[in-house]
Amino acid sequence: MALKLVKQNKAFGGWVKQFKHASSATKTEMTFSVFLPQEAETSKVPYVMYLSGLTCTDENVTTKGNSQKWAAKHGIAFVAPDTSPRGAGIEGEDESYDFGTGAGFYVDATTSKFSTNYNMYSYISKELPGLLESELPLDGGRKSITGHSMGGHGALIMALKNPGMFRSASAFAPIAHPSACPWGEKAFTGYLGEDKTAWAAYDATELAKSYDGPVLPILCDQGTADEFYEKKQLLPEDFAAVAKDRENLHLESRMADGYDHSYYFIATFMEDHLDFAANYLKK
Numbered sequence: 455m456a457l458k459l460v461k462q463n464k465a466f467g468g469w470v471k472q473f474k475h476a477s478s479a480t481k482t483e484m485t486f487s488v489f490l491p492q493e494a495e496t497s498k499v500p501y502v503m504y505l506s507g508l509t510c511t512d513e514n515v516t517t518k519g520n521s522q523k524w525a526a527k528h529g530i531a532f533v534a535p536d537t538s539p540r541g542a543g544i545e546g547e548d549e550s551y552d553f554g555t556g557a558g559f560y561v562d563a564t565t566s567k568f569s570t571n572y573n574m575y576s577y578i579s580k581e582l583p584g585l586l587e588s589e590l591p592l593d594g595g596r597k598s599i600t601g602h603s604m605g606g607h608g609a610l611i612m613a614l615k616n617p618g619m620f621r622s623a624s625a626f627a628p629i630a631h632p633s634a635c636p637w638g639e640k641a642f643t644g645y646l647g648e649d650k651t652a653w654a655a656y657d658a659t660e661l662a663k664s665y666d667g668p669v670l671p672i673l674c675d676q677g678t679a680d681e682f683y684e685k686k687q688l689l690p691e692d693f694a695a696v697a698k699d700r701e702n703l704h705l706e707s708r709m710a711d712g713y714d715h716s717y718y719f720i721a722t723f724m725e726d727h728l729d730f731a732a733n734y735l736k737k
């Protein structure tokens with residue numbers, strides 16, 4: 455078995471388990487957490503992948519996201535990967551919260567400094583699902599994706615770049631147009647270089663313009679009191695403006711009055727996002 459169990463705790467009739475494994479995509483050891491509902495003891499279960507935001511490990515959403523109760527209600531697993539390689543030993547990777555460690559931005563880096571290790575796109579879209587579906591009782595034919603902030607960007611691009619792979623996508627306050635905001639400009643320059651034409655392949659608003667896969671249901675929630683929304687780091691309106699003209703992108707975009715960017719916001723709306731995913735995973 456490639457997965458090494460680090461710890462496990464019983465919750466809501468199932469188990470929260472944390473695993474480590476050697477990654478071929480990042481050339482480092484990677485860690486993820488998964489909630490396995492009681493149903494996983496006897497059969498394969500559908501799953502939701504949750505991609506976390508800047509500075510997070512697998513543990514932020516696992517401990518603060520309020521996900522296990524609602525995943526248990528639906529008999530679905532909830533997978534929380536890490537947000538970057540750790541300890542790659544690249545000069546400068548630990549200098550800021552929004553680039554490098556904890557900030558992999560779900561791309562495959564092409565700049566010489568980062569391309570060996572910072573391959574979170576391949577890790578999330580290929581390597582991790584392969585491991586999950588071969589080593590755990592997870593049904594690869596029934597999976598959805600969600601995420602927060604940088605992870606909301608990750609969830610949207612994973613679904614848009616891999617038509618049919620996910621039954622649905624959702625996002626909490628996603629960085630919805632990274633090529634046009636300071637967080638995205640910094641990360642894409644560092645990982646992909648100065649040529650902005652390369653950025654479009656990892657930008658949900660740009661990818662939506664040419665999406666022609668099967669119908670993709672998307673739920674997007676944004677708090678009105680989110681400081682990063684106010685600072686124009688997130689730009690959900692840009693994504694919504696494109697999605698409304700795409701026949702196969704069925705976007706429900708909501709504004710949540712008074713909510714900020716924190717895990718209090720995520721915990722509040724996690725039930726809605728897991729209900730939304732479960733509706734498509736049961737079919």
Ligand SMILES: N[C@@H](CCC(=O)N[C@@H](CSC=O)C(=O)NCC(=O)O)C(=O)O
Nearest residue numbers: 507508509510514551602603604605717
């Ligand atoms: N330290 C930074 C902000 C860091 C931050 O708010 N991170 C968010 C995700 S932001 C977008 O990807 C987060 O989820 N933090 C972890 C948590 O448990 O809250 C700053 O001070 O500006």
